[in-house]
Amino acid sequence: MKLVVSLTSPYARKIRIALAEKGLPFTLEVDIPWLPDTSVPSYNPLGKVPALVSDDGEVWYDSPVIALYLETLGGVPLMPAERVACLPVRQTEALADGISDAAVAVFLESRRPPEQQDAASIERQLTKIHRGLAALEERLVQRKGFGGITINIGDIAVGCTLGYLDFRFAHLHWRSTHATLAAWAADLMARPSFVDTTPPPA
Structure with a gap:
């Protein structure tokens, strides 16, 4: 998996922490959405971080959806199942x-x-x-x-x-x-x- 983030975004930090707490491996790509040469819109048409590229190539955004997706991958649960x-x-x-x-x-x-x-x-x-x-x-x-x-x-x-x-x-x-x-x-x-x-x- 690849996670596209800005290091100052609280939403991106939420997903970085969720991945760490769940023990899921990922690579980090740092990109600043408001810079002219940003590649963030190629992942998220809204031009926002975080965006998660899954192992099968699917791109997930924004942070609540990514957090829900991570629950499907196992690791320590961060949401009740019920x-x-x-x-x-x-x-x-x-x-x-x-x-x-x-x-x-x-x-x-x-x-x-x-x-x-x-x-x-x-x-x-x-x-x-x-x-x-x-x-x-x-x-x-x-x-x-x-x-x-x-x-x-x-x-x-x-x-x-x-x-x-x-x-x-x-x-x-x-x-x-x-x-x-x-x-x-x-x-x-x-x-x-x-x-x-x-x-x-x-």
Whole structure:
């Protein structure tokens, strides 16, 4: 298998960690989707990473679909086999990915010239981030879809989202307002799969 990634993408990091936790071999191809010479659209017509090329040549995207595909390959399961039990895990994954969506939107908007930035749009996305973090902490307290005995794809998605906030939005100081989530994340981020996929310095 070949995984096409940007090393700073929280979605690509989620799949890299899933592959590591499952013990599945793969090769890594690093490509930056917004560079003029990117080859990402040849894998994903939407021009987004990650994209996974399976051993039979099929290309899978985006990260929730790739995560589901990986469950068909064996290794340590990261989702419950029973569909109803899987739903809270996938909901937590979706919530974490949505926070990442909002964070990426803010980051991209902030890269525009100051006079062209949409302050209202930035504030709207930041509000989504804060609401999402509060919802994640509530789900953690309820042990709803993540925070269980064994790691699952919800845990991984949350960890990657929090890691992205550390990487791009350290000034938000999310740990100071979400102590329960921060304590849980400390153990998760100490796992080798997380340490080995830490984004390079900005």
